[in-house]
Amino acid sequence: TRTYDTTTGAGSARLDVDVVVVGAGFSGLYMLHKLRQMGFSARVLEAAGDVGGTWYWNRYPGARCDIPTTDYTYSFDPELEKAWTWSEKYATQPEILRYAQFVAERYDLRRDIDFNTRVVAARWDEAAARWRLRVDTGQDISCQFYVMASGCLSSPKTPDIPGAGRFKGPAYFTGRWPHEGVDFTGQRVAVIGTGSSGIQSIPHIAKQASQLTVFQRTPNFSIPAGNGPVRPERLAPLQADREAYRHEAKWSRAGVPNEPTQIYGRYSPPEVHRERFEAAWQSGELIPILSVFADQILFRDANAIVAGLVHEKIRAVVEDPKIADLLCPSDHPFGTKRPCLDTGYYATFNLPHVRLVDLRRNPIQSITETGIDLADESMKFDAIVYATGFDAMTGAIVSVDIEGRDGLTLKRKWANGPRTYLGLMTAGFPNLFTITGPGSPSVLSNMMVSIEQHVDWIGDCLARLRADGMTTIEPTEAAEAGWVQHVEDCANITLYPTADSWYMGANVPGKPRGFLPYVGGVDAYRGACDEAVARDYLGFKRS
Numbered sequence: 001t002r003t004y005d006t007t008t009g010a011g012s013a014r015l016d017v018d019v020v021v022v023g024a025g026f027s028g029l030y031m032l033h034k035l036r037q038m039g040f041s042a043r044v045l046e047a048a049g050d051v052g053g054t055w056y057w058n059r060y061p062g063a064r065c066d067i068p069t070t071d072y073t074y075s076f077d078p079e080l081e082k083a084w085t086w087s088e089k090y091a092t093q094p095e096i097l098r099y100a101q102f103v104a105e106r107y108d109l110r111r112d113i114d115f116n117t118r119v120v121a122a123r124w125d126e127a128a129a130r131w132r133l134r135v136d137t138g139q140d141i142s143c144q145f146y147v148m149a150s151g152c153l154s155s156p157k158t159p160d161i162p163g164a165g166r167f168k169g170p171a172y173f174t175g176r177w178p179h180e181g182v183d184f185t186g187q188r189v190a191v192i193g194t195g196s197s198g199i200q201s202i203p204h205i206a207k208q209a210s211q212l213t214v215f216q217r218t219p220n221f222s223i224p225a226g227n228g229p230v231r232p233e234r235l236a237p238l239q240a241d242r243e244a245y246r247h248e249a250k251w252s253r254a255g256v257p258n259e260p261t262q263i264y265g266r267y268s269p270p271e272v273h274r275e276r277f278e279a280a281w282q283s284g285e286l287i288p289i290l291s292v293f294a295d296q297i298l299f300r301d302a303n304a305i306v307a308g309l310v311h312e313k314i315r316a317v318v319e320d321p322k323i324a325d326l327l328c329p330s331d332h333p334f335g336t337k338r339p340c341l342d343t344g345y346y347a348t349f350n351l352p353h354v355r356l357v358d359l360r361r362n363p364i365q366s367i368t369e370t371g372i373d374l375a376d377e378s379m380k381f382d383a384i385v386y387a388t389g390f391d392a393m394t395g396a397i398v399s400v401d402i403e404g405r406d407g408l409t410l411k412r413k414w415a416n417g418p419r420t421y422l423g424l425m426t427a428g429f430p431n432l433f434t435i436t437g438p439g440s441p442s443v444l445s446n447m448m449v450s451i452e453q454h455v456d457w458i459g460d461c462l463a464r465l466r467a468d469g470m471t472t473i474e475p476t477e478a479a480e481a482g483w484v485q486h487v488e489d490c491a492n493i494t495l496y497p498t499a500d501s502w503y504m505g506a507n508v509p510g511k512p513r514g515f516l517p518y519v520g521g522v523d524a525y526r527g528a529c530d531e532a533v534a535r536d537y538l539g540f541k542r543s
């Protein structure tokens with residue numbers, strides 16, 4: 001499949017394959033393995049220097065997963081599962097990266113991956129019915145099918161803070177952390193941002209820094225991870241019947257086996273509130289705390305019960321009541337921004353060398369050459385850490401200049417928000433697939449389960465096209481319009497749209513506001529995808 005184009009001159013390699021996959025994170029790795037198994041020629045193009053995606057880039061201190069690692073694991077090969085054992089409930093970034101590398105080696109994946117290669121543009125060539133790609137290494141590449149496995153949280157947000165770039169000392173981004181690590185010993189350090197990345201890294205940075213100043217715009221809810229050995233409640237059913245456990249995960253709401261509750265917060269007494277909340281809190285897991293009550297994501301009064309109990313926990317740890325107040329989120333319902341899992345986050349604010357700055361009351365005027373200026377104070381720092389998040393879900397996709405049929409670019413088509421059918425494809429862009437794209441459960445779920453579902457669906461779809469003697473597939477406008485409406489309707493019966501979250505695109509200035517993932521659940525969603533296939537690719541045009 002690797003050919004040399006005589007018209008463009010000697011030595012300039014041209015690559016023509018069945019499938020190009022962008023990204024060598026967990027999505028791209030499994031996609032490549034699947035395509036090979038099905039007999040397709042495939043190439044993965046990856047901007048990073050090695051495999052791992054999220055776990056390659058996010059090397060900041062304290063980085064871990066927030067879904068128990070025994071669940072955050074590939075399930076497509078039982079032998080792979082036997083060959084790997086996680087060392088703790090929430091594995092660290094280095095261990096998860098080693099797992100990605102282990103997978104790459106086990107299936108000999110690296111030989112079909114071009115690292116340090118960024119896809120810049122992709123154009124649908126209608127006459128040839130192929131995608132033509134432009135990459136920053138200059139190589140000419142064409143493929144029949146083009147899969148964006150480019151990640152939902154892979155495009156760090158450019159800091160929208162006045163003066164960013166002026167600071168003369170080292171500035172670090174959690175999502176682009178130096179491979180050699182950073183030693184903050186004895187330094188005055190600023191951390192901007194209190195999302196999951198900030199909340200995980202702040203206690204670690206506090207251990208080294210001589211002074212740590214945390215700049216908080218919005219407090220976030222966080223619960224203690226209770227890390228340690230894998231919980232027996234999770235391990236026992238998995239060990240007893242791996243297949244049944246994985247099946248249950250695939251047909252659960254969020255990709256982790258969990259019995260949905262029928263208990264409503266608004267109709268149950270305070271002692272039930274406390275009992276259920278405390279059990280969820282002690283589990284140190286996100287899904288139980290997000291489902292203490294069946295109605296907590298639907299109604300403000302039910303939600304306020306959970307939020308109030310988290311506030312109590314924060315106040316019990318933080319000694320200074322004024323600081324505790326600042327750390328208690330009140331601007332968004334619990335769960336409408338992704339809650340965090342932490343190890344010692346709130347207690348960090350009891351340390352004498354740690355200070356919290358409330359940016360709502362005292363915004364940053366400017367980053368300066370030596371530090372940060374607030375309205376009433378000038379602060380000097382030796383290092384600044386930006387934990388300011390990502391252009392989530394659409395950022396990596398639209399940063400490639402993708403041009404579909406009739407010159408329509410994806411950036412233009414999605415200017416008012418992404419439009420997809422089943423979060424897998426978008427009309428006018430034949431043979432282009434997105435893994436965990438907008439309009440699918442994606443970031444609201446255990447991503448491993450959602451990644452595997454999409455890879456399997458796409459692989460099966462290509463095999464069916466081949467078997468049916470067809471070459472192209474794309475959704476109809478009508479099916480896409482229906483799905484977009486359904487995604488929006490589902491979000492609108494919940495409290496999610498009330499928050500200024502990255503789920504809503506609200507964290508990136510100028511990004512259209514709209515709920516990006518599909519909130520209907522992994523189970524319902526899988527049913528919808530399966531049904532489209534069973535009804536002869538209902539909602540798709542194939543030719």
Ligand code: FAD
Nearest residue numbers: 023025026027047053054065066067118119150151154447
């Ligand atoms: P990524 O891992 O993001 O990989 C995409 C790859 O595509 C990247 O390596 C990127 O360099 C490459 N790429 C993008 N654009 C281009 C381009 N134009 N050209 C070439 N290459 C490109 N999810 C969970 O379910 N549980 C967790 O516990 C969890 N923890 C997380 C912790 C952190 C710190 C972060 C940031 C995310 C976490 N997530 C978690 C979400 C996580 O992103 C997914 O679980 C998963 O790793 C995504 O895999 P992926 O392969 O789809 O994307």
Ligand code: N01
Nearest residue numbers: 064065066160193194195196197198217218338387388389
């Ligand atoms: O990013 P975020 P993240 N001035 O967007 C603040 C996953 N993840 O990297 O809320 C001042 O959540 C911003 O403030 P505000 C997980 O899915 C998982 O932390 O916009 N502050 C916010 O406090 C997660 O949700 C883990 O007001 C600014 C913070 O920066 C997702 O990735 C670990 C600002 C950004 O928080 C993203 O998490 C890490 C500005 N101009 C990530 N701009 C696990 O634990 C932004 N902020 C598994």
